Amino acid sequence: MKALKILILVLFAGILIYASSDLPFRGDPDNLMHAEESITGTTVKGNYFIQNAYRDTRTPNMVTVVLGDYRSIDTFGEQVVIYTAGLITLLVLRRSRRRGK
Amino acid sequence: MLDFFFGHYAYWFVIILLCIGAYGILFKKNLIKKTIGLAILQISVVLYFVSIASKWDATVTVMDPDIPLDQVANYLNPLPHTLMLTAIVVGVATLGVAFTLLIAIYNRYETLDEEELIDKIQ
């Protein structure tokens, strides 16, 4: 069992090192995610957000704009996750009212 | 070579942290330790996203009137930051659920050690 776990860990590390050897250089503005245009000619999200966030919403903090507007359904999901967690404590831990009777 | 190092050292540290987290999940018998391992794993992924968002010589993601918006290289990429805000919240929610379950488990079996638990269940 222990050998299996070590194997899993080694495999995990191996696949990550394998991947990292070919990742683009960090901080390089020419990376595809920072580039002016994607290779198929579609809009690159990061650039669009930087350039248009203020114009679209009059809000200087781009993270807030992306969070609250461009990707608002993500944020909604995030809120639902937290709501779920609250309900879970209610379900698992809350004293049931009927059991006492 | 030095370029490669500066371009990649952040990834290697992320990998080390990820492996520490995975080690905690896989090898630790105590359930709270497992939870700590899980937290480390999650935060390491956040670190990965934050580190890929960076650009050399760029400023933070709040608009500065002095820095023109059309030169995107001057601002960090806001998208991974946003994603990671969500991911952190999700991580906290997960931890909250894990804590809830831990309390429930302890209530029933008076132990959080995995081997003892398996003994007591059978």
Next chain:
Amino acid sequence: MRDQFQSPIVLLGARLLSPYIMVFGWYVIIHGHYSPGGGFQGGALLAASLLLIRVAGGSKLAELQIQEFATTPLAVIGVVIYFATGLVAMAAGGYFLDYEALPIPGVEPDWLRYIGILIIEVGIGLAVMAILVMIYDNMVRGEDYA
């Protein structure tokens, strides 16, 4: 929490600190447009200000603040604020969460979006605060498994 934590000095400190944290929390929510912060961080700060009293003073003192039964409705209200914003936009002819379609007369589309973000941030803050307090309350009380 257990009784050994109820030291008067800690309690005093907590009671002194708590209102300021709360004010800061609201500031973070409202000012999220201009500086780092937003609904989630602000909500967590609000929750922290409440939890501080609960940790230091125990459950008796906590009941003076926000009572347990109030947390669930508050959480629901928080979610509903966000959800209703989206639904109103949808009812007004846009997509879900399309703030431009919000039916507020006399406001430019970009400012509509500004307002929309503000509303949902408040919703998030409320929900996060209520839920974090709720998680804490439930966890402290423990489970009553027979």
Next chain:
Amino acid sequence: MDLSLVPLLAVLVSLIAVVPILLSSTKPNLREFWTILAAAIKFGLVLLLLPGALEGESVELHLVDLAPGLPLALKADPLGVFFAVIASGLWIFTSFYSIGYVRGAGEHKQTRYFASFAVCLSATIGIAFSANLLTFILFYEMLTVATYPLVIHNEKKEAVDAGRKYLAFTLTAGLLLVAASAMVYHYTGTIDFTPGGVFDGVELPHTAMLVLFIMFLGAVGVKAGIMPIHGWLPAAMAAPTPVSALLHAVAVVKSGVFAVLRVVGYVFGTDVMGDYNLNDILIILAGTTIILASLIAFNQDNLKRRLAYSTVGHLSYIVLGIALLTPIGMTGGIMHIAAHATMKITLFFCAGAIYVNLHRTEISNLNGIAKVMPWTMGSFAIGSMGLAGIPPINGFFSKWNLALGSLEGDMIIPVIVLVVSGLLNVGYFFPILYRAYFKPGEGLKKYGEASPLMVVPIVITAALSVLFGLFPNLFFNFFDLAVDISSTLFNNGSP
């Protein structure tokens, strides 16, 4: 008269009868009335199709698509009608006999028994009328499932084990059939039963064809009782005797040989069989089975088990006839389906009557019973002589055709096998008759003949065996029908 719905009705009638049978579970007379009514209607419906079949016509009916391009289709071609007439006709007798048997033996759960019986018959007629392999699989599996409650009917340990064995064999076979059909569909694009085969113009490597054939053989061979996959058949003797009669004379095993015929004649086609030398496998297997089964039958003291091994041997006669790939041999094989059905059902009925009446199952206990049960043992004598191939009973007639067919195909070994096995048949049947007629019995004073509900079917089936032996074309022109069928298989579809 439009006959297109008749095949469907013939299949459905006993399935629909299940509902009233289940509903009238508390009223035995009403319940059995439904059974007999369904049997009669079914037989009548099948007879409606007979004139057309004698003309060589088929009635086709496409129902819903089971899969894109693969309809649930029924087709009452001459072969199907031939089989359906036998199955539905003998069901009538079995029904009467069953009533006498289950009441005489005081069996439990009679409603389940009759309901399963009805489903079995639907499945059998469905098998007879299937137009393609997918429909065939459907009814084949339905038969498997419906027979299972009959096999385990008395719910003793032995019966449960037999049921498990039966399921293990038949479900494996069903899966092989599914896989094989899928392969045929992949290679040829059709799985309709076509006289002369579907591999027209499809070139396959020899090994692929061989593997495919072996898969089919495994699939249909189980129910046809070909050795070495016959194991379930003697074990299934734990079932009540009418069930054994049905399993071993009509429904299940005959569906198996019928499937062999379908596979050989309508999926592979006689040409392909000959070209790839696939029939050699079949001949070797069938010949071995005939001899071995007869030898094993010698050693069985339990009457039903001896009959079971005799069945295994005789099924292989049919397979042998098919495998000869000559028109006359094929005719003989097809005729033997009918001949064996009437003879073997007689024998099983007799075994059941002896059991219900005397509670004896071992052959060594049968001394002198001919004096108390003259009609039963007389029929038994006719049936066993027929199986041994003594003229003028119909067993002789089909064997004669088989021998002619092998000579036509310039094969001598099948003839030797037939002769040897005839002698062996004599060897294991005549001691029974000898005991029954010439040895003095003990403690038989208080017994008489079995109830008329059982004796009458026995005598009728025995009489049918003799009549068909004397006049092969007597009632339904069976011989002509068999000749027609076999001729369509050898001329690429045109009679």
Next chain:
Amino acid sequence: MIESHLPAYIALTFVLFSVLIPAFGLWRSELSHPIAVLGGGIAAGFSLFGFIDVINDGSIRYFFGGWEPPVGIEFVYDGLSAFFVLVINVVAFFVLIHSHHISKREFPGKEMPYYSLAMLMMLGFNGMIMTGDLFNLYVFLEIASLAGYALIAIGDRPAPYAAFRYLIIGTAGGTLYLLGVGFMYTVTGTLNIIDMAAMLPMLYESNAVFAALILMIVGIGVKAALFPMHGWLPDSYTYASSSSTALIAPIGTKVAAYILFRIILWLFGIEITDAVAPISYFVGVLACIGILYGSIMAIAQSEMKRMLAYSSISQIGYIIMGLSLANPWGFAGALLHVLNHAIMKACLFMISGQLRLKEGHSDISRFDDGYRKKYPWTMAYFTIAAISMIGLPPLAGFFSKWYLALGTIDNSNWLFLAVILISSLLNAVYFFRVLEKVYMMDPSKGQKEPTDAKRDEASASMLWPTGILAVSLIVIGFANAVIVGVLLDIFPM
């Protein structure tokens, strides 16, 4: 107008009802169940309507916040997602109706959070299916997973521990998926599936893409209980409350399998998936091992729910095997099996719940022939579902195996074909064992006479959903040509 909003309506119905249930449930707890059923019914209606609409008029893309992708997040409601949404919502609707009495018995007073979480879990699953954005998928995945952990934690005494193990494994899987998404984002600069799929043919040689594929398959494979990652499933399904199991078992693993479909067939495409290493074949082999392992383990179990849980591992293998074949027949077979298995498993788990409610246990070794008299209809439905699981025609289960077999033959993949056949036999072993117990006297116990049990059938709210699902298996069996015709149109190549 209403058509273009359908994807949002389906998902938002669940949000609405998940907040309505606490709103009313705090006031009167017993209202939770009818409200949840109402919500499930509305969503099922929407998804039926939507499925027909998509089949007739083509797929719908819904842009949240009015931002067109790749800037914003979209819901893609095409044939595949419409099909899955329909399956899970309809099945969930029936399970929700069914759970009324079980929830009253097994966790009294907790109906409000329970049903609210059930709604949230359905929201998560629907969102996962419809979303066109990889990160948004992660968010919905976590919603569904968290709610799922909680539902599993309610039940027998060891349930929280089973849920905790699931949480650790599942969250680790989710994190691996997120890391994979990170790699994909680093390389391509986008998160939108359609956008990314257009870029991948130019970028697939990168090591990072290959690693991301592996990480995503592993991460989602955990949720789908693909063979080596199945460890959480048996305990979870066994110890959880009957209604939770009936809700999660038919749906949860299917949705994860759907994500694998999306990733392998849509996002990467089968050529790119297999460009570096034969990943799809490898996944298929894992699925095969899972099929055999699940079937063999199921034979060894005596607890009915645990047996069904192992059977789930085996059945999910069929679906993923169909995926790995990557040809139209295999695809159609896999999708048909999604439908069949969702219905069969829901039916079987609901029956195990009924037995637990009535008998207090679901231990197969204690079944006897009195059950047939006490619960004639329940047992009839069980028989139908069991025979369908074994794969006997004309029930639905046969046809998915038939198409899968056609798929394996199309690829000349004899190993997979053999696995399908063998596992069907193993299925027969463990289901006929139950049927034997229920329909026959037990000779090993020396039982001579049938037990004289009185009829004591479950209540209508449990019997009807089970019955409808069981009957629908027969209907699907006969109508499968129509369904498969639709499914073959969905196939992307």
Next chain:
Amino acid sequence: MIWELELIIYLFLALSAIVALEVKDLLVAVVMMTIFSFLMALLFVAMGAIDVGFTEAVIGAGVTGILFVVVVFQTSRKSND
């Protein structure tokens, strides 16, 4: 980005993570976990992700810390490994 600063924080991060996993007293582990989160927040800010850093500080070091402590007090403080 100042890579020397990042490097130092990385080293402390790894150190605190290992200590949190290896120490037998769970309360110490929780405190180390809080330190880990705080260092992580620092690193985020150093990388320019001020929002993420803020959140991590409030959540990871604040709320999660409190909840962790609650769990340790509700259950046991000792760990066998």
